[in-house]
Amino acid sequence: MNPERWKARERARELARQSLSKGDALGWFEQLYREAGSDPARIPWADDDGHPLLLTWLASAPRPRPGARALVVGCGLGEDARALAAAGWTVTAFDISPTAVEWCRRLAPPSAVPASPAAPVAYVQADLLVAPESWRRGFELVLECYTLQALPAALRPQAASALASFVAPRGSLLVITRLREPDEPAGELPWPLVRAEVEALGALGLVQREWSEFQSGPSEPRSRHARARYEAS
Template structure:
């Protein structure tokens, strides 16, 4: 990242965004249960400065980048969930995949298209909980990074079923999230996931095939990287 004050601008933006996030206050879940209004506000207030988008790193996420090293996704049909400004979708496409990437906020999708005008990625505005019917069972790989940890606990079962519904027979769901221990109190959002919450994503015919806890550092939090495969045996 070449902009030397990016981190400072991001910190200032995060303070403003936390101040308007209803989920930081009592009763906020009822006010904006799916956090749609807050996500829309993030992109509106950011203007054209990616530092105003807390999850925009202007590069593919390092945990995804590590997973992609030496891996070919040639001709895989891939769905990138909550694509934001498009960096992860572009990394998946660079690995050979035919990528559909969606975000709840149309402004995010428009921004991604402007950033990558020559991209082969099919960027779409869509709602995880009301996704296009043609996406059901349509993808060899579904990639989800940070969407789940941005949702209140009550929405996680519905989100898990939605993610599972996209996975084709023999396909995979790849989930990357910040990690926390059972019983660890978090003043979210975001709400890093516990091991039990990750394991609970094995619904709709999905089976957990790999779960890694990736250690944090001075600058990064611990993360989960989980792979689920569709079990077609029964």
């Protein structure tokens, strides 16, 4: 991991510790984005492109039908949302941090790229744990990338129920997360999930259709990742 990213991660950990010690599991996200002052190097999960495991999945997935809706959960700086829009999805992306949402809106939408047919992403400030009722069963694709692992374990079952509730009949929920064995300590933020936490989605009216595991590259040699796809009936 490059030193700048390491520093950004350490600062995120510090803010999270302070926030959690006051009984607030979510307040540190907004603090981090605000402190970053529009410098993406200060956001530890910021990237130039969508997550590689999303991009490889998109490369082999069929192009969505025109108007098919995707929802990006905890969208951060919107890289995955823009990748989905470029792949033909009509994308709504949300984050609990108003500063992150404003930041996304300022970044060039894919439709500003010459010859790109992508529709602009609709960025919305919302809390996954109290999401708008109108999103229920509203999306043919829901993407959860790295949000569950940034939440304390006690909040994950509620978050997982919300994720499942967004998926339209026969739609998919794609989950990308760091993974650990049950006997490995969760360690410091980001807190990798155990497989059972991801598979709990199977008890929420979803059926697991794909499960793949990956070793991370040299920037983070010891981390394992999973990409899982669940389908609603």
